[in-house]
Amino acid sequence: MQESNRRTFIKKLALGGAVISAVPHQLMAAKTATIFDKNSGGHKKLFRTSYTGEQLQRIAFPIGGMGAGMFCLEGTGAISHLSIRHRPEMFFEPCVFAAIRIKGKKNGTRILEQNVPAWKKFGQKNAALGGTDGSHWGLPRFRHAAFEAQFPFASITLTDPQMPLEVSLKGWSPFVPSETDDSSLPVGALEYTFKNMGTEPEEYIFSYNAKNVIAEPKGNSSIRSNNNGFTLSMDGIDDNPEKQGYFTVYTDDEEPVVKHAWFRGFRRDALSMLWKTLGEDEIKTTAALATDAPGASLFIPFKLAPGELRTFKLMFAWYFPETVLREGDSHPAYTEQQTSVSGPKYYKPWYSVQFKNIDEVAHYWKKNYVRLYEQSTLFKKAFFDSTLPSEVLEAVSANLSILKSPTILRQHDGRLWAWEGCGDDVGSCWGSCTHVWNYAQALPHLFPDMERSFRETEFHENQDEEGHQGHRANLPISPLRYNYHMKAADGQLGGIMKVYRDWRICGDTAWLRAIYPKVKASMDYCIRVWDPKKLGVMEGDQLNTYDQAFWGPNGMCMSIYLGALKAMICMGRFFKDDVRIYEGIFEKAKAYLEQHLFNGAYFVQEINWPGLTDKAEKGDPRFVGSYTADELEIVRKEGPKYQYGDGCLSDGILGSWLSEVCGLGNPVNPEKVKSHLLSVYKYNQKSTLHNHGNTQRATYANGEEAGLVLCSWPKGNRLSLPFYYCDEVWTGVEYQVASHLIFTDRLEEGLEIVRACRSRYDGSIRNPFNEYEYGHWYARSLSSYSLLQALTGIRYDAVDNTLFIDSKIGDFTAFIATATGFGQVHFFDGEPALQVFYGDIVVEKIVISGKEMA
Structure with missing residues (x-):
């Protein structure tokens, strides 16, 4: 360990007249959040205590x-x-x-x-x-x-x-x-x-x-x-x-x-x-x-x-x-x-x-x-000596344990490969599944080289010459055998955004230049398959993280499509590539999403599958198994099984959130995004699940527990057989919605979701350090890391050496991790300061709430 890394110091950098300076320690008193504990006679339980x-x-x-x-x-x-x-x-x-x-x-x-x-x-x-x-x-x-x-x-x-x-x-x-x-x-x-x-x-x-x-x-x-x-x-x-x-x-x-x-x-x-x-x-x-x-x-x-x-x-x-x-x-x-x-x-x-x-x-x-004890202690101090709400620190840090669990494997050449989670004796759902790991935001900031190893696998071994990208990787990592079930719209489109994010985090333009042709091939494939008329409208079957295909345009996949197009436009412009085709589709897709899929309160799905009945009766291979007579009767009336239609889907504007955390900004009308999120909070966040019917996997949350359900139908028209996880509670989606609400200035609603989630993991019934979905230490829960960015707006761009801050909580002290070091950002009375605990973080420019410091 170099001597310069042994001490904690304040970086004082002159930035065109602006100076990042130290912040008095007495201004950094930690804030403490509380929740009501039903089991303690009305007493309140503090987060982050013994x-x-x-x-x-x-x-x-x-x-x-x-x-x-x-x-x-x-x-x-x-x-x-x-x-x-x-x-x-x-x-x-x-x-x-x-x-x-x-x-x-x-x-x-x-x-x-x-x-x-x-x-x-x-x-x-x-x-x-x-x-x-x-x-x-x-x-x-x-x-x-x-x-x-x-x-x-x-x-x-x-x-x-x-x-x-x-x-x-x-x-x-x-x-x-x-x-x-x-x-x-x-x-x-x-x-x-x-x-x-x-x-x-x-x-x-x-x-x-x-x-x-x-x-x-x-x-x-x-x-x-x-x-x-x-x-x-x-x-x-x-x-x-x-x-x-x-x-x-x-x-x-x-x-x-x-x-x-x-x-x-x-x-x-x-x-x-x-x-x-x-x-x-x-x-x-x-x-x-x-x-x-x-x-x-x-x-x-x-x-x-x-x-x-x-x-x-x-x-x-x-x-x-x-x-x-x-x-x-x-x-x-x-x-x-x-x-x-x-x-x-x-x-x-x-x-x-x-x-x-x-x-x-x-x-x-x-x-x-x-040496390793001292360096690990530096991380602990940088992370926990913070003024952020303690339920957020608990949610983020508890889920970092996923990175130490058997969910993660690191093969002989140093690349990561991961399960979605852990069964009791075997891994759960193989292959670094792209649409689950879409949510995980800790790894790209804490260990950017490992996150980029996922991209290397996705765009090389997992992608064929046509641009078709499988959403699960072999172990040991090797070129895939491609088939229909390996074509996931949310995973492949999300990967394009993640390439942009990873490039801005690491600052390695040579890496981006090398992978860019593969990324472009992936984007062009997605357009050919899901938007062949280039009208900005996704059609056909869109396999996704709910283990089903959504048929027809829907807020979830369309918003991810928008984010991927925006990423391609940004990367293409950087390389002075011709991006007019992407720009045109982006504008059409944005208009369709906002004008046709927004019902005045939230984004929905247009179920559309031409020739549905004929294909169903003939046993289309894209169905799982063949339909019974009872199922065919439903299909003729409602369309394919396992859709969400007019439902209020918690992930219904997922691409907007993913764009935010990837540093692309929100590609969708902000008022409509906020309306959707407030609808999710209103209809899907339950203070008790006592009256909530769930025929699916109920161990995640049930009874008197609070939680955010995946979907509801507040305006009616619930399908007979909607997607079969719809009534469940997934912590990874809870954190996604919570951080997205905070991004839109709805702090209290977001924190309420976090508190409800963590109250289920207090040690008495569930392990506080093992949030599970389809398995222990489930990767989706690493979406909790996005709460740090949502609260503070802290984002470091290594391409331009720019520090971004956009506080939703006023003054703060909070953790920052980059590809070259970590420390804290202090923000008091509108003045930023960067304290580097380990490594180096070069800052040449600061942008606060969208305005560059003079």
């Missing part, structure tokens, strides 16, 4: 690297969701735990966790049989815990009236915006701090204990020694090389005592003998075994005077170099020529190319621990 009591029940905070796997730190201090084999393992709660022994004290041994949450005790798999063999749930724990999180750090305080000892635990893993590789490491850390709360000096033994949780049938498992710890090992075999893996635990303490092999015996004997050892005042080492060691422990004896503190750092690293993971269908020409030159047959993680083995990973982690 989680205690029932709110600890479901907390599981991801620790790991981007595309490298994770484990979770639960609200009690337990480890769970151990997902390090390149797949989600949501119910893998390994027998891995820390313990403390107060020497000479009766009942002086405790697991360093709070008591097991009540929901785990009954109704879970095997609970009625007594739980999983080897579980440590029955061992004594601390009575009380409090959990706090400031991503990427989570802290837990443990207390117990019977223990004259206060314990604090901090879990973290590196997260440094713009430093992609250091943020993609297969590592994590737990730091335990002990404070003697008694009146006499005490002697203690701290231990960390792990069953060999990576051992699998058919293969040689062992536990070997490493420097100041132990490594759980599993050898691969010829038929199953993917079984090979390593998980290492070690400390920076120079004198740990390591027990490399627990007692070998029947069923629970190993844990029984370990508990006996943990209750003793003397510790003994055991040598490593060549095979079949049940588990290992490291012990650190220490002393504390009254009031004295001591901290121990535990570092974790893992290494699983091979997989049998493969998704999608490669183009036949590629499959025939595939050799080692083309790339591996199966997914191979990026870190396995960067590091030869687990020892290299562990060495790098230990060597760079302090």
